[in-house]
Amino acid sequence: MSNSIVLAPVLIPLLTAIMLLFCYRNQRLQVVLSAMSAICGLGVAFYLFSLVLGSGIQVLWVGNWAPPFGITIVADLFSSIMVILCNIVGLACLFFSFATIDKERVRNFYYTLIQMLLVGINGSFLTGDIFNLFVFFEIMLVSSYVLIVLGSTAGQLRESFKYVIISVFSSGLFLMGVGLLYGMVGTLNMADVAHKMAQIDNQGLVSLVGMIFLVVFGIKGALFPLFFWLPKAYMQPPTVVSALFGGLLTKVGVYALIRVFTLIFIGDVAFTHTVILIIAACTMFFGVLGALFHYNFKSILAYNLISHVGFIIMGLGLFSPLAIAGAIFYTAHHMVVKTVLFLLSGVTERLTGTNDLKKMGGLLRGFPLLGWTFFIAALSLSGIPPFSGFFGKLVLLQGAVEQERFYIIAIALFVGFLTLFSMSRIFTGVFWGEEKPVLEQEDNKYSKLMPICVLMVGLSVMMGFGAQFVLNYAILAADQLMNPQLYIDAVLNFGE
Secondary structure (H helix, E strand, C coil), X not given: CECHHHHHHHHHHHHHHHHHHCCCCCHHHHHHHHHHHHHHHHHHHHHHHHHHHHHXXXXXXXXXXXXXXXXXXXXXXXXXXXXXXXHHHHHHHHHHHHHHCCHHHHHXXXXXXXXXXXXXXXXXXXXXXXXXXXXXXHHHHHHHHHHHHCCCCHHHHHHHHHHHHHHHHHHHHHHHHHHHHHHHHCCCEHHHHHHHHCCCCXXXXXXXXXXXXXXXXXXXXXXXXXXCCHHHHHHCCCHHHHHHHHHHHHHHHHHHHHHHHHHCCCCCHHHHHHHHHHHHHHHHHHHHHHHHCCCEHHHHHHHHHHHHHHHHHHHHHHCCHHHHHHHHHHHHHHHHHHHHHHHHHHHHHHHHCCCEHHHCCCHHHHCHHHHHXXXXXXXXXXXXCCCHHHHHHHHXXXXXXXXXXXXXXXXXXXXXXXXXXXXXXXXXXXXXXCCCCCCHHHHCCHHHHHHHHXXXXXXXXXXXXXXXXXXXXXXXXXXXXXXXXXXXXHHHCXXX
């Protein structure tokens, strides 16, 4: 079945970006267009999800070219869930931007870049072609380069240079992997690649190519030992940009890993997915260690971001329907909670003028809503019941128990404890103790910023109390992923 609505999550931000180019001098019009685009995009994302849920996998063959020759856009349950989450995070960050981003950045196409970033992210989730995945990755990365450097402070320029170098390296490696893949099967349509991969006798060669893609997407997803670039890169731009990156960019790498290692590279699961599971364990452990040795609010959040990407990849490494469902649930939880934690760090930074825990304190007395909102988000990230992080980890641990992988259970539990400890350091450092003076001019903006944070934390709380509801959809999406023939048939049965 062909359905043009599949392309809408890409076209809406793309057309908005083009319109924003023509009104770059009118800040109010840029705000209105961006808000309308974000709201419309979220509505379309929910409609697409309902369509996939009711009618099955939706496919658009662009130009009506039969696969594998034309461009294919595909929405299954997993990709449509990711599109919804992308638009939720994008909407929250845009509304936070309206109150925090300075006029100079707006004049330098800030909102245009946000829309192009969403084009790349939504396109990565929906493309059915491995080369077009590379194209959408590049759209996303070019937009992120400029967003990091916008403002031109010394720190931004330094970290953006590092970010560009590592991204160029990973993009070159990505192209090499695409070339090897095409040389092996003569196609880049992911469904067709999956169909032909099963017929290759030398599965060792297939696994080797899979390891190249693991490195590529591991860099983009900030997996061990490839995460060294992330913490400082996420510290330099405005906090709302860090929130957007923390909520979305690493999840694109995670999405790509889950897609290719449930669809294409499944011929030698005993090797490939064991490697993934070991990397997940190392990512969880070494990421949280970084959080323990820093006293900067955003740095601690960045290292915890790395650590909890490991939990998601743990589900892929276990490679069972329950574990994959847990990975999807945990991805949804993490995108919401990590975004709001970065946004809350932005609120405290604007109130105090710093991110250094040693120079902050006592905010709970003057700003109790801010303190308790952070407290709930921190508990959710740490996996404390009844919040969403607890149920995501619980499903993942159940998947590990099924396979008797007790070492990964021990690591996950230990990392959960260390996460709680690192978040408690933020709470005591920022909100407890002696009350420090706040910046009066920023105190006036507090009421504009908190509703966004409260709504995002409320969404996380609802995901916790409605865990069974969310998990049901995660299980349906996992069942599709664990039955790749459904995806292959939907894409290759042109016109049927």
